[in-house]
Amino acid sequence: MRTESTQDDLLGSILNRNRQWATRTAATNPALFPALAQGQSPQILWYGCSDSRVPETTVLDLQPGEVFVHRNIANLLPATDLSSLSVLQYAVEVLQVQHIIVCGHYGCGGVNAALANKKLGLIDSWLRGVREVRAKYEKQLVGLTPKQQSDKLVEFNVMEQVRSVLKNANVQEAIEERGLEVHGWVYNISSGECHMLECPEDPDAHVFTVKDPRKELLD
Ligand SMILES: [Zn+2]
Numbered sequence: 068m069r070t071e072s073t074q075d076d077l078l079g080s081i082l083n084r085n086r087q088w089a090t091r092t093a094a095t096n097p098a099l100f101p102a103l104a105q106g107q108s109p110q111i112l113w114y115g116c117s118d119s120r121v122p123e124t125t126v127l128d129l130q131p132g133e134v135f136v137h138r139n140i141a142n143l144l145p146a147t148d149l150s151s152l153s154v155l156q157y158a159v160e161v162l163q164v165q166h167i168i169v170c171g172h173y174g175c176g177g178v179n180a181a182l183a184n185k186k187l188g189l190i191d192s193w194l195r196g197v198r199e200v201r202a203k204y205e206k207q208l209v210g211l212t213p214k215q216q217s218d219k220l221v222e223f224n225v226m227e228q229v230r231s232v233l234k235n236a237n238v239q240e241a242i243e244e245r246g247l248e249v250h251g252w253v254y255n256i257s258s259g260e261c262h263m264l265e266c267p268e269d270p271d272a273h274v275f276t277v278k279d280p281r282k283e284l285l286d
Contacts, residue, residue, distance in 0.1 A: 099130065109135045112158040114151070114169045114228065116142045120256050121172050127261075135162055141177030141224065142169060143196040144231045152235075159237045165247060167232055170261065171225040172254040178220050182213075200227045222264055225251040229266045 093100055111134045113123045123134055137154040144151050158164045171178070180187055181197035197220070201208070204223045208216045229251040232238055241247035251264040 096130075099132075103132050107132050107135070107162070109133055109158075109162060110165045111135065112155070112162075112164045112167045113137070114142050114144060114167070114232075115254075116140065116170075116172055116175055116177065118172060118175065121170070121254050123170070126254065126259065135164060140190065140193060141175055141181070141197050142171050142228060143193070143224075144169070144228045145196050146231065146234075155232065155235060156237055159235075159241050159247065163241075163245070167238070167247070167249045168252055169225050169228045169232060169250070170252040170254055171221045171228075172256055173218050173221055174256050175217075175221050178224060179217055182216060182220060197224055200224045203227070222253060225253060225264055226266045229264075230269045 089100075109132060113134050113136045115121055115123050115136070115138045117138045117140050123129075123136055123138075124131070127134065135154070135158045137151050139151065144155075146152075155167075158167070177190075177194055178197055180190070181194045181201055187194075200223050201220055204220070207223070208219055211219060229249055232249050233242075238247065238249065242249075249266075251266040252261045253264060254261045
């Protein structure tokens, strides 16, 4: 158990590290903090998991100001979630990001909890979104080992969240008007690497089509 003094040690140490980082960064990149003080113009919106092992700015080797972020457990974008929808609208309409990346990660505790059917309290309501993805892809998960099921559900969940982003009217408009791109990625905690997922259009989505103006030019 942590005592009060070890807590103070931890926070004191973190504050020290923060000051050292600020000093070091200002020395190596003197223009950074003055530029950030003027505003932000990130090109990327990142939807990721809250997991402490997937800090997007660190794993993408980016600087402050380069990625606009929304993270929650299991990187979900429920159509009724005001928080993630507000981030999406602001990033697309105001910041005019060029890329939206939905990034899941293997070994996701939220996805594993949804697979395990354990009662965890309030979070069960949140994880309903993952359980719905699991139900949709049930046939593809049958016969796999628990690890394979978890990895596959992580990937299917990313695909479904990408589709959820693509159903958004602001996103559809930005795709048509200025070529906004939406991507599905998975992060591998064991290697530190991200890879892109193929996210085909949803055959079950009767109401939604995304027009890609560049494709029309090529046709
Ligand atoms: Zn996770």
